Amino acid sequence: MAEYNELDFDDIIFAVFSDGTASASDRDEPKVKNEVLEVPPFNQIKTHHLELQNHQLKSKINLNTENDGNQLTIAEAEEQQKSGLSSSEWLQRRRDQIARASRKARQKRRDEIQKLTVENKRLKTERMDHLQKIEGLEEKVREIRSQGQAVDVQLENELLWKQLEEHKMFIRGVRRLIDGVPTNTVAMKQVLKQGTNYAVTTVHSLISQSIRDDWKVAELKSEHFRHIKPGANLTVTYKRYEAKLDDNSKSKMHIRIDCAWPNVDVRHVLHEYWRMYVEEEYFMHMFATDYNVKLRPIILSDKSNIAVLGEPALVSGNAEECEKINDDDDHIRTFYYKEDCKSTGDVDRDWVYILTRRQRELARSTLLLPKSKTPSLGNSAPRRVISSLNKNKGVVKKRQQRNKNAQKEVYAYGKTKSWICARSTEGHVPLKNMPDTKRNQTPFVEGAIIWPEEVPKENEDHVVVDVTPCARIAEVIAVSENQGFRVLEGPQSIIDCDGALTPRYSMILDRFYYLVMKAAGLAS
Secondary structure, eight states, X not given: OOOOTTOXXXXXXXXXXXXXXXXXXXXXXXXXXXXXXXXXXXXXXXHHHHHHHHHHHHHHHHHHHTTTTOOOOHHHHHHHHHHTOOHHHHHHHHHHHHHHHHHHHHHHXXXXXXHHXXXXXXXXXXXXXXXXXXXXXXXXXXXXXXXXXXOOHHHHHHHHHHHHHHHHHHHHHHHHHHHHXXXXXXXXXXXXXXXXXXXXXXXXXXXXXXXXXXXXXXXXXXXXXXXXXXXXXXXXXXXXEOOOTTTTOOOEEEEEEEEEEETOOHHHHHHHHHHHHHOHHHHHHHHTOSSOEEEXXXXXXXXSSOEEXXXXXXXXXXXXXXXXXXXXXXXXXXXXXXXXXXXXXXXXEEEEEEEEEXXXXXXXXXXXXXXXXXXXXXXXXXXXXXXXXXXHTTOOOHHHHHTHHHHHHOOOOSEEEEEEEEEEEOOOSOOOOOTTEEEOXXXXXXXXXXEEEEEEEEOTTSOEEEEEEEEEEEEEEXXXXXXXXXXXXXXXXXXXXXXXXXXXXXXXXXXXXXXXXXXXXXXX
């Protein structure tokens, strides 16, 4: 019988059915011999195979542990090579990491056990208190019953629930009564609402006057602009009002600024224009002030007739979120504006103004100036031609070709969804005068109407074949002589004595035009 002490199970099976001297070919096709082989029992063969596997497993375990835990696995060896440390240094660092993690885990478990112990003690204490109260109540019930009086516990509970309901109704009534009592904040909001209504009405009035009256067109010098094309993207009109000797009035000027952005959503114009009202850093960047400017929201106190300044405001969200507002008291803002005038040898000047923004549907005919005074980019296509384009896919009818001259004279139809922003001087806010500061009370109104428009595209025959979107803004300013601000001293800060837009204000408009294009992703 062949030896099988150091063989695996397959070799043992082969040894059982061969004489141990067969060749490789004999294994595939064993020869049949007549002699009888001595075959060991199969259970003995299986038992020996299991002992052999156990012996090999113990040998592997001894190989992995013969260096007292210093044997590295393949992954650990690769990590040790990447770290650049020796085997002993890497093992020491690894042990330190494991020790720190173990200490942290043990400490966490101790903290949790301590918290649970404290909570358990608290619950036990509360349970004991409740049990004592229940025992006391039961003792009172027994005393009452011992005196011969009937006690209905269920009835007593129902009476207690009824009393609780009555108390709740009483508290709700008191809350309604308190909420209905007039407060300083409610009254002040009503006053501010009237102030914003006045500002919005003034903006509408100035827009109407610019269309009805013969306002002059200001000269725009192209060398003062980098991004705006005068006449195409921008036009400025104005009208002077001289002072009257009989009523001691000051001379003033009404100014209208029209600007157009091609392929720009009106929400971007609204977002950037509103930021100029409320953000301090944005205002200083827009007007390029070389002196400090303080711009803070005013917070009204309900407990006392005092207003305080808040933290610097930021316009939250993007242009899409800026559109999601409603016309209510929550969108009326009051701000405090202060200029540093120490460099000029004068005291600082401050100003309190109120502002609002609202959404309205306005007729285009109440917004657009004649074509000679309107940016050429913003002249809208006639509605009849636009309807024909949508219906016939760009094919203009012969009848429209015959009447093209008449159609070019008509350029405003229907209503458009518009945004109205306005701000004005406010003197009713109970804000205390700051030390070494002069409060400016001169009336000042500024606002804008922002709306979408269509830009017509004409072929060689001057027939409109397509339209592209365009964002429009018409800003109006009512400024008096000696307005009292460093940023805006008076009409001469916008229109010079020759009727031209000043270089500084040209730079401001050009920067605002660029920031809107950048917000829309059309400028870098």
